[in-house]
Amino acid sequence: MKLRSLLLVFILNLCAACKPSEQLFDASCEFQPLMEGEIFRLDQIPEPTRWVVINFFAPECPPCIEELPALQKFYLAHRESTVLRFVAIGSLLEVLSLPPERQPARQAIIDGVLNFRKRFRLPYPVYYATAHELHRWKVTGFPESFVFRQDTEGWTLRRKFISAVTKENLEDALR
Secondary structure: OHHHHHHHHHHHHHHHHHHHHHHHOOOOOOEEEOOOOOEEOOOOOOOOOOOEEEEOOOOOHHHHHOOHHHHHHHHHHHOOOOEEEEEEEEOOHHHOOOOHHOOOOOHHHHHHHHHHHHHHHOOOOOOOOOHHHHHHOOOOOOEEEEEEEEEOOOEEEEEEEEOOOHHHHHHHHHO
């Protein structure tokens, strides 16, 4: 009986280990631009781009404000690159915590992110996200930054930062 129980535990552990790992992002998820411009989708980034850095933020988030100088320096250092693309995707803090029936209106999200962009004169492309899009990317708080590398299999998540990043953090993730 004891051997049978051990064998069952072994088989269950083996099956659990063989399950595909959970995907931390949805490359087909579309993010709308704040104003004019094209929709952002990770799986539609054209060649020759090999690296994409995505920063998720909320206007009323202190660590998001704290990391702005580092993000701006990183963006300015790479803005002419044809192999690296940097984008920011904003939403409101309450989007992650409110139930679906109490979510802020899309226009409230746009207004909050747009005011933040203007206030801090963000030089990089900024998109906005609803709760649905944030959940598809498994964003659980702000800020979060993702660093991707394109290879033969598509986009691979190389690093995910939870909380404020530095320019050095991002540069190291590209190595």
